Amino acid sequence: MGFQIVTESSRQNTNVVAGCLRSWNPKAVVDVLEFRGETTIVVPRELLRATAERCREDAKLQYNFLTDATCVDRYPAEPRFELNYHLVAIPRREKVRLRVWLGGNDPVVDSLVLVWPGANWLEREIFDLFGIRFTGHPDLRRILLPDDWEGHPLRRDYPVEGYRDVPNTGELFRKSSTP
Amino acid sequence: MTTVETAVGTAKTMVLNMGPQHPSTHGVLRILLELDGETVVKAIPDLGYLHTGIEKSCEDKTYSQAITLTDRMDYLNPLGNNLVYCLAVEKLLGLEVPKRAQYIRVMMVELQRISSHLVWLGTHAIDLGAMSVFLYCFREREEILKIFELFTGQRMMTSYIRIGGLALDPPVGWRQAVERFLKMMPSRVDEYETLLTENRIWIGRTKGVGYISPEDAIALSMSGPTLRAAGVAYDNRKAFPYSSYEEFDFDLPTRTESDCYARYLIRVAEMRESLKIIRQALDKISNEGPIKADAPGIIPPQREKMKTEMEALIYHFKIFTEGFSPTPGEVFVTIESPRGELGCFIASDGSPKPLRVHFRSPSYINLQALPKLIEGQLISDVIACIGTIDIVLGEVDR
Numbered sequence: 001m002g003f004q005i006v007t008e009s010s011r012q013n014t015n016v017v018a019g020c021l022r023s024w025n026p027k028a029v030v031d032v033l034e035f036r037g038e039t040t041i042v043v044p045r046e047l048l049r050a051t052a053e054r055c056r057e058d059a060k061l062q063y064n065f066l067t068d069a070t071c072v073d074r075y076p077a078e079p080r081f082e083l084n085y086h087l088v089a090i091p092r093r094e095k096v097r098l099r100v101w102l103g104g105n106d107p108v109v110d111s112l113v114l115v116w117p118g119a120n121w122l123e124r125e126i127f128d129l130f131g132i133r134f135t136g137h138p139d140l141r142r143i144l145l146p147d148d149w150e151g152h153p154l155r156r157d158y159p160v161e162g163y164r165d166v167p168n169t170g171e172l173f174r175k176s177s178t179p
Numbered sequence: 180m181t182t183v184e185t186a187v188g189t190a191k192t193m194v195l196n197m198g199p200q201h202p203s204t205h206g207v208l209r210i211l212l213e214l215d216g217e218t219v220v221k222a223i224p225d226l227g228y229l230h231t232g233i234e235k236s237c238e239d240k241t242y243s244q245a246i247t248l249t250d251r252m253d254y255l256n257p258l259g260n261n262l263v264y265c266l267a268v269e270k271l272l273g274l275e276v277p278k279r280a281q282y283i284r285v286m287m288v289e290l291q292r293i294s295s296h297l298v299w300l301g302t303h304a305i306d307l308g309a310m311s312v313f314l315y316c317f318r319e320r321e322e323i324l325k326i327f328e329l330f331t332g333q334r335m336m337t338s339y340i341r342i343g344g345l346a347l348d349p350p351v352g353w354r355q356a357v358e359r360f361l362k363m364m365p366s367r368v369d370e371y372e373t374l375l376t377e378n379r380i381w382i383g384r385t386k387g388v389g390y391i392s393p394e395d396a397i398a399l400s401m402s403g404p405t406l407r408a409a410g411v412a413y414d415n416r417k418a419f420p421y422s423s424y425e426e427f428d429f430d431l432p433t434r435t436e437s438d439c440y441a442r443y444l445i446r447v448a449e450m451r452e453s454l455k456i457i458r459q460a461l462d463k464i465s466n467e468g469p470i471k472a473d474a475p476g477i478i479p480p481q482r483e484k485m486k487t488e489m490e491a492l493i494y495h496f497k498i499f500t501e502g503f504s505p506t507p508g509e510v511f512v513t514i515e516s517p518r519g520e521l522g523c524f525i526a527s528d529g530s531p532k533p534l535r536v537h538f539r540s541p542s543y544i545n546l547q548a549l550p551k552l553i554e555g556q557l558i559s560d561v562i563a564c565i566g567t568i569d570i571v572l573g574e575v576d577r
Contacts, residue, residue, distance in 0.1 A: 035508040035509065035510070036270050036271070036273070036508065036510055038509075038510060038511065040509070064397055065397055065400065065413075066400050067400060067402075067513065067520060067522060067539060068511070068522050068524065068537075068539040070524055070535075070537040070539075071535075072509070072526045072534060072535045073535070074528075074534075082526075084509070084511075084524065086511050086522070086524075086539075088418075090397070090411065090413050090418070093418045093419065095419070095511075097509075097511065116398055116399075116400065117395075117398050117399050118398060118399040118400030118401075118544065118547060119400075120547060121543065121544065121546075121547045122400075122544070125543075129234075142227075143226060143227060144226060144227040144230040144576060144577075145227060145230065146227070153232060153235055154234060154235055154535075156238075160235055160236065160238065160239040
């Protein structure tokens with residue numbers, strides 16, 4: 001089963017999730033996307049925490065497991081940050097992706113630690129590597145990089161080889177582009 | 180270096196730095212322990228000592244070039260990492276892999292699961308003072324590594340699973356080598372069990388240690404043997420079958436005690452289940468057949484075709500100079516690695532290089548529960564608990 005197109009069951013799951021969320025709050029679903037049998041629900045930023053809570057509590061949805069959270073930087077497009085939360089309903093064996101768009105000048109979103117404590121390190125990783133701030137996070141510190149690191153390396157405008165100094169100045173690597 | 184505020188001074192507590200060079204942390208994990216006598220009041224893990232920026236590096240490589248980077252994340256499970264990455268790219272491309280290649284993939288990752296569990300069992304036992312188990316486990320792991328060397332030419336960084344299939348056809352004599360291993364292994368698993376399962380010291384060090392409730396385990400996104408030891412029967416091979424796992428007949432060992440001893444029993448039972456899967460895969464794999472999908476422009480052409488056909492030469496040149504461009508979109512694929520749910524998220528923008536590659540590493544997320552497991556326990560249980568989560572720091576820090 002290496003190859004999954006949009007199947008009957010994935011279409012059905014999309015309808016169930018979108019229908020449930022729409023009947024709860026019509027504003028919670030901005031867009032519904034399907035690609036390769038995966039369902040993506042685009043959620044407005046203000047409603048992320050409430051929607052996530054709904055996904056977990058609704059008896060028809062039962063998305064009790066937050067498996068992953070990650071960010072994609074679409075620089076130079078705006079809004080540039082795309083946050084993806086991957087949820088699994090262990091009893092129903094279904095997955096869904098919640099997506100929130102964030103602008104580059106104000107990358108702030110509600111933390112999901114109150115809904116799933118497991119979001120703690122996932123959000124710290126996103127904060128560390130993308131510089132997105134999560135309001136209500138109990139412990140928002142860098143996790144993989146040193147505390148004094150400058151910049152957020154997984155942003156698209158951060159060079160892959162890091163900031164390198166001009167040659168012949170005696171310095172090989174420098175963490176920041178500022179002199 | 181991270182400095183952490185603790186509640187020092189409020190009572191008779193002291194802060195102890197465990198790691199990053201402590202042998203029982205299996206790499207470079209640092210834990211700040213706040214101790215009241217021998218009891219752990221608070222534990223704060225500090226990571227990042229092995230951060231190599233694999234996800235960032237992937238963005239500057241073509242889709243096929245990034246496979247070698249995945250080997251180096253979880254170095255006890257390179258084939259599983261190859262598999263999850265290739266499954267994600269195949270899903271992005273909409274590529275169907277031949278059945279024979281799928282079965283060989285299953286066989287290889289199950290061998291990998293046994294070898295990973297052997298390293299876990301050996302090192303976990305040595306942490307808790309049982310030296311000889313380690314030697315036995317590594318003896319059998321060596322046999323698995325020999326099989327990998329036979330198949331791939333490499334013992335550890337295999338890069339054997341490629342986009343659309345496998346790197347090489349299995350070599351002459353591969354079936355006998357796997358048969359030999361299957362004949363030998365069941366009695367060896369019994370041997371480990373005679374050494375440990377009813378050993379009073381082993382039981383004393385692991386039973387009732389590191390309890391976590393199933394509700395907490397799910398809320399903390401734990402997966403793998405740790406979750407199944409808490410009584411939650413969640414395994415990607417059963418819940419979201421990939422690579423034809425739905426055709427294999429195997430059980431899902433679960434327990435409800437949710438302590439270190441239960442996790443040990445689960446992993447030993449999983450080794451036996453893996454042997455069952457390898458047996459079935461061996462019967463399913465035909466001697467002849469394709470190991471790569473038929474997708475010119477994505478799969479490199481055969482060497483002899485390149486010498487005789489112009490199209491093959493052009494495709495070869497194009498694949499290795501600019502790569503291939505999948506349609507824009509995002510996919511998220513999960514597999515069951517020896518440590519839990521291993522996921523790969525790829526976002527494509529239609530160019531030959533991925534816009535974003537992200538790995539959901541089970542070690543990283545399971546480690547998050549460590550403070551929950553050890554707070555209120557004794558300092559010697561910390562070592563048992565780190566071992567029982569089965570972390571690989573290469574994967575934690577990526």
